[in-house]
Amino acid sequence: xxxxxxxxxxLVAGAAGAAAEPARIGIMLPLSGxxxxxxxEVLSGVKLALEEANAKGGLFGAPIQVFTEDDxxxxxxxxxxxxxxxxxxxxxxxVGTYVxxxxxxxxxxxxxxxxxMSSGGSTAxxxxxxxxxxxxxxxxxxxxxxxxxxxxAVDTVEVLKKKKVAIIHDNSxxxxxxxxxxxxxxxGAKGEVVAVDTYNTGEQDFSPILTKLRALRPExxxxxxxxxxxxxxxxxxxEVGLRTQFIGSGSMMTDKFIELTGPAAEGFAxxxxxxxxxxxxxxxxxxxxxxxxxxINANVHSALGYDSMSITIEATRRAGxxxxxxxxxxxxxxxxxxxxxxxxxxxxxxxxAKGGVDFLIGLAVVKNGKRSLVTY
Amino acid sequence: MRAFLIAVAVLAALALxxxxxxxxxxxxxxxxxxxxxxxxxxxxxxxxxxxQYSFAQGAFYGIGAYTAAILHRDxxxxxxxxxxxxxxxxxxxGLLLGIPSLRLSGHFLAITTIAFQTIVYLxxxxxxxxxxxxxxxxxxxxxxxxxxxxxxxxxxTVRDFYFLALGxxxxxxxxxxxxxxxxxxxxxxxxxxxxLLARAIGVDVTRGKLVAFVASAGLAGAAGVLLAHYLxxxxxxxxxxxxxxxxxxxxxxxxxxxxxxxxxGAVLFTAMxxxxxxxxxxxxVIYGVVMILVVSFLPGGIVGLLRRxxxx
Amino acid sequence: MYTLDFALQILANGIVIGxxxxxxxxxxxxxxxxxxIVNFAHGEFYMLGAYFGITAAAIYGLSLFPLLLVGIxxxxxVGLLSERLVFRPLAGGDMTSSIITSFGLAVALQNAALIxxxxxxxxxxxxxxxxxxxxxxxxxxxxxxxIPVIALVLVVAVHVVLRxxxxxxxxxxxxxxxxxAQLYGVDVKRVAVVTFAVGAALAGGAGVLMSxxxxxxxxxxxxxxLKAFTVVILGGMGNVYGAVSAGLFLGIAETFVAGYLTNxxxxxxxxxxxxxxxxxxxxxxxxxxxxxx
Numbered sequence: 001x002x003x004x005x006x007x008x009x010x011l012v013a014g015a016a017g018a019a020a021e022p023a024r025i026g027i028m029l030p031l032s033g034x035x036x037x038x039x040x041e042v043l044s045g046v047k048l049a050l051e052e053a054n055a056k057g058g059l060f061g062a063p064i065q066v067f068t069e070d071d072x073x074x075x076x077x078x079x080x081x082x083x084x085x086x087x088x089x090x091x092x093x094x095v096g097t098y099v100x101x102x103x104x105x106x107x108x109x110x111x112x113x114x115x116x117m118s119s120g121g122s123t124a125x126x127x128x129x130x131x132x133x134x135x136x137x138x139x140x141x142x143x144x145x146x147x148x149x150x151x152x153a154v155d156t157v158e159v160l161k162k163k164k165v166a167i168i169h170d171n172s173x174x175x176x177x178x179x180x181x182x183x184x185x186x187x188g189a190k191g192e193v194v195a196v197d198t199y200n201t202g203e204q205d206f207s208p209i210l211t212k213l214r215a216l217r218p219e220x221x222x223x224x225x226x227x228x229x230x231x232x233x234x235x236x237x238x239e240v241g242l243r244t245q246f247i248g249s250g251s252m253m254t255d256k257f258i259e260l261t262g263p264a265a266e267g268f269a270x271x272x273x274x275x276x277x278x279x280x281x282x283x284x285x286x287x288x289x290x291x292x293x294x295x296i297n298a299n300v301h302s303a304l305g306y307d308s309m310s311i312t313i314e315a316t317r318r319a320g321x322x323x324x325x326x327x328x329x330x331x332x333x334x335x336x337x338x339x340x341x342x343x344x345x346x347x348x349x350x351x352x353a354k355g356g357v358d359f360l361i362g363l364a365v366v367k368n369g370k371r372s373l374v375t376y
Numbered sequence: 377m378r379a380f381l382i383a384v385a386v387l388a389a390l391a392l393x394x395x396x397x398x399x400x401x402x403x404x405x406x407x408x409x410x411x412x413x414x415x416x417x418x419x420x421x422x423x424x425x426x427x428q429y430s431f432a433q434g435a436f437y438g439i440g441a442y443t444a445a446i447l448h449r450d451x452x453x454x455x456x457x458x459x460x461x462x463x464x465x466x467x468x469x470g471l472l473l474g475i476p477s478l479r480l481s482g483h484f485l486a487i488t489t490i491a492f493q494t495i496v497y498l499x500x501x502x503x504x505x506x507x508x509x510x511x512x513x514x515x516x517x518x519x520x521x522x523x524x525x526x527x528x529x530x531x532x533t534v535r536d537f538y539f540l541a542l543g544x545x546x547x548x549x550x551x552x553x554x555x556x557x558x559x560x561x562x563x564x565x566x567x568x569x570x571x572l573l574a575r576a577i578g579v580d581v582t583r584g585k586l587v588a589f590v591a592s593a594g595l596a597g598a599a600g601v602l603l604a605h606y607l608x609x610x611x612x613x614x615x616x617x618x619x620x621x622x623x624x625x626x627x628x629x630x631x632x633x634x635x636x637x638x639x640x641g642a643v644l645f646t647a648m649x650x651x652x653x654x655x656x657x658x659x660x661v662i663y664g665v666v667m668i669l670v671v672s673f674l675p676g677g678i679v680g681l682l683r684r685x686x687x688x
Numbered sequence: 689m690y691t692l693d694f695a696l697q698i699l700a701n702g703i704v705i706g707x708x709x710x711x712x713x714x715x716x717x718x719x720x721x722x723x724x725i726v727n728f729a730h731g732e733f734y735m736l737g738a739y740f741g742i743t744a745a746a747i748y749g750l751s752l753f754p755l756l757l758v759g760i761x762x763x764x765x766v767g768l769l770s771e772r773l774v775f776r777p778l779a780g781g782d783m784t785s786s787i788i789t790s791f792g793l794a795v796a797l798q799n800a801a802l803i804x805x806x807x808x809x810x811x812x813x814x815x816x817x818x819x820x821x822x823x824x825x826x827x828x829x830x831x832x833x834x835i836p837v838i839a840l841v842l843v844v845a846v847h848v849v850l851r852x853x854x855x856x857x858x859x860x861x862x863x864x865x866x867x868x869a870q871l872y873g874v875d876v877k878r879v880a881v882v883t884f885a886v887g888a889a890l891a892g893g894a895g896v897l898m899s900x901x902x903x904x905x906x907x908x909x910x911x912x913x914l915k916a917f918t919v920v921i922l923g924g925m926g927n928v929y930g931a932v933s934a935g936l937f938l939g940i941a942e943t944f945v946a947g948y949l950t951n952x953x954x955x956x957x958x959x960x961x962x963x964x965x966x967x968x969x970x971x972x973x974x975x976x977x978x979x980x981x
Contacts, residue, residue: 664796
C-alpha cells in the first residue's frame, strides 16, 4: 500500500514537474559595436513577440525562458556564445544572428548540436546555402539578399524608370553579389551601367568616388552594402553636388538612416520587406502594437525579429517539447500556415528545401522624411 | 630537474581534467588559453630573450590561420598538411620581418613591426577575392588523424580538440625551452645585453636575430592553424594589432625571458575577460586598466615578483 | 572625366583630409620628439574631441568655434590626466613599456566612450553643411572648406609658440638633448605637461572638425592613429615640418589613388609607403639620421 502511494506521489510529482518545465530559447545578436543599432532593433521585435507569447500563458504552462548573448558581430565570439547557450543554458532553439558571416560560423556549431537557428537578420545566401538541401538547420523567414538585389534592379528600371545607372558596393561577398545581380538585370533590360566602384567596409570618405560619378551623370546610383556607409554615401553625394536617384540595399530604410543622412535622404529608395504602412493586415497590426509599446515606428529589423521569434515559439509549441530536432522538423514541414508580418498580404512561413521563405519585396521611398511603401 | 617534474605534473593534471569536468565551456576556455600560451611563449623567444620588440605576433598568427584556410580551399589540405604549411609560411614572413631588425632597434623596430602587422591585417580584410575579406573563410574540422592510412583518433568534439591543443602546446613549450637553453638562446641574451659587444666576441648577430624572428613566427603560425581548425573558420578581427598588443602584454606581465612567465601571462589575460564577463561593457575598461597597472608596476612581471619574494 | 577640373576637385579633397592628418600627426610627433613616448592612445584624443563637440552641441547648441574650444579643452584635460597617471610613472624606465600602457589606455578610453556615448554613430550638424563654396571648378560645403583654414591657424600657432616663447624653447631643448636641457634648468615635468596638452589639443581639435564630415563612433580613433603614425614615420619622428609635409602628402596621395585607381587601395597606400621608407630611409623623408643603437 505504501509503495503504491509512493509510486503515485512520484508520478504526480513527475507530471507536475514536466508540465512546469519552461521552454528555453536562446537569442544571439550584435548588441555592442558597429552592428548593434540593427541588433538592438531586431531585439526589440523579438522581445515584443516574447511578451505577447508569455501574456498568453507562455509555453507548456510556464513563461518562456530566454537567454541573450551578445556576439559583438564577431565569428569567434559567436562560436563561444553559441556553445554557452547550448551547453550552459541548454536552449532548444536559437534566434540569431544579424551579420551573415557570423551567422554562418554560428549555424555550423548549432547544427552539430542539433539545435535549429532562425535568422536574426542575416540575409546572405551563403548561410542558407550551407544547409544541406532538405535538411536545413538554419531558417530564414524572408528572401535572401540575391532576391532583394534582383527586385531592386527590376523596380529601378520599371517603377522608377531609370536606365542609366552606376553601382557602388562594398567589397564583401554580400556587396559584390548584390552588385553583380543588379548589373545583370539592368543590362538585360537594355539599360546602361556607367560605372561600378568598390569600397572597403568601414570607409568614411567617398568624395573621390562621388566626384567621379558626378562627371558621369547617372540617373540612378545603387548602393550595395551596409547601413553606415550607405548613409555616408548619400550625405556626401549632396555635399559634392551629385544629384541622382539613390537606391539602397539591405536594411538602409530605417529612421536612423534618415536621421544620419539628413535632408539628402529625400527620395531615397530601398527594396523593403516591411514598412509600417504595409498593406499586409498582420504586419499593420504588428506596427500598431509596436508603436504602442515602444513609441517609435517599427522597421524591417524589428519586423523580422518579431517574425523569427514568433515562428520559433509557435514551432516549439507545435512540437510539444523543448527539443532541437523536434522543433527543427516542425519548422521545416509544419509551419506553412503561420502568417508573417513581413511581405505582402498572405505571406506565411513556408520554408523551402534550403530553409528560406520567398515572397515579393516591395519598394519603399522616403517621402517628406518618412518611409512609405510605393509598390505592393 | 625540479622544474621539469612540475611541468610534467601540471600537464598530467590538465590531461586528466576532462574526465572530472563535464562542461564544454571550461574546456573551450582552456583550449583558447593553450593557443595563447603558444603565441606568448613564441614571442618571448624574440622579445624576451633576444630583446627585439615585435608587435607583429598577431600577423604571424593570422598568416598561419589563413594559410590553413586557403590551402584547404585550393588544395584540399587536411590538418596534418596545414599544420606544417602554416608554420613554414609564418616562418618565412618572420624572416621577412627579421630583415629590418638588422638595421633598426628600439622604437623604430617596434613601429616597423606595427606597420607590418597593420599591412597584413588590411590585406586580410581588403583583399577579398583571396582572403574572403571581412567575413573570412571556412575551415573544416580536424576530423580523423591518420598515419599511413591507419586512423589514430578522431578529433570531433571540444574534448578531442582539447587533447590535441594540449599536445601541441606541450610540444611548443618543449621546442621553445630547448631553443632558449641552447647555444642560440645564450647568443640571444648576449645580443639583448649588448649587441656591439656580442658582435665583437664573435656572435653571429644576423643569424641570431633572424632565427629568433623565424622561431617566434613559426610558433605563432602553429597557433593560427590550431585556431583555424578549432573555430572552423578564419576571420581578420582575430589577428589585428590588438591581438599583438595583448600577446606583448602577456609576456611583459608574466615575466620576460622565462618560459614560465608568458604561460602565466597567457592564463591571466585569457581568463580575465571570461571572469569579467558579468561586468559586460565595463570589462574592457577594466582590462585596459589592468594592462596599464601590470606593466607600470611589475616591470619584471609575475615571475620577477616571485623571484623577488623568494630572495627576500 | 580625367580632366583638370576633376584633378583639382580631388586635390581639394586631399588637402582637407591631409589637414586632419597633419593636426593629429603633429601632436604625436611632438610627444615623441620631446618626450620619447610613443602614444597609441593618441587616436582616442581625436575621438574624444569629436564626442565632446557633439555632446556640447546637443546640450548647449553652440556653433562651430565655441564647440572647437570646448572640445579642445575637454581633450586637454584627458591628456593631462593621462600624462600624470599613465605616462609619468614610467618616465626614465624602458620606453617600450609606454607603448603597451598607451595601448591599455586606448582600450580603456575607447570602451569608456562606448559606455558614456553609446554605440550609435553620431554626426555634428552645423548649418554650414548646406552652404556650398565654389572656387573655380571645385565644389565643397563650407564646413569642409573651413578645415584646412583652421588647421593652418593651429599649426601656425604651434610654430609661433615653439619658436618665440620660453616654453617653446624649453620644449625644443628637451627634444635636442634631454639630459643637457635638464642640466640647464629645464623643468622636465612642466615640459611633459605642456607637450601633452598641445598634442592632445591638436588631436582633439581635429576630432571636432571632422565630426561634421565623418560619422563618429568609439572606434574612429584606431584608423586615424595608424594614419598619424604613418605620417610621423614618413616625415621623420620628432620633425614638425616633416609631419606637416607628410600629412598633406598622405592625404593627397590617398585621394588621388581613390579617384584614379580604386578606392579599395587607399588605406594600403600609406602603409606600403611606410614599409618602403623604413627599409630605405628609416629616419623619414625629412628626419635627421638618429643614433639607431
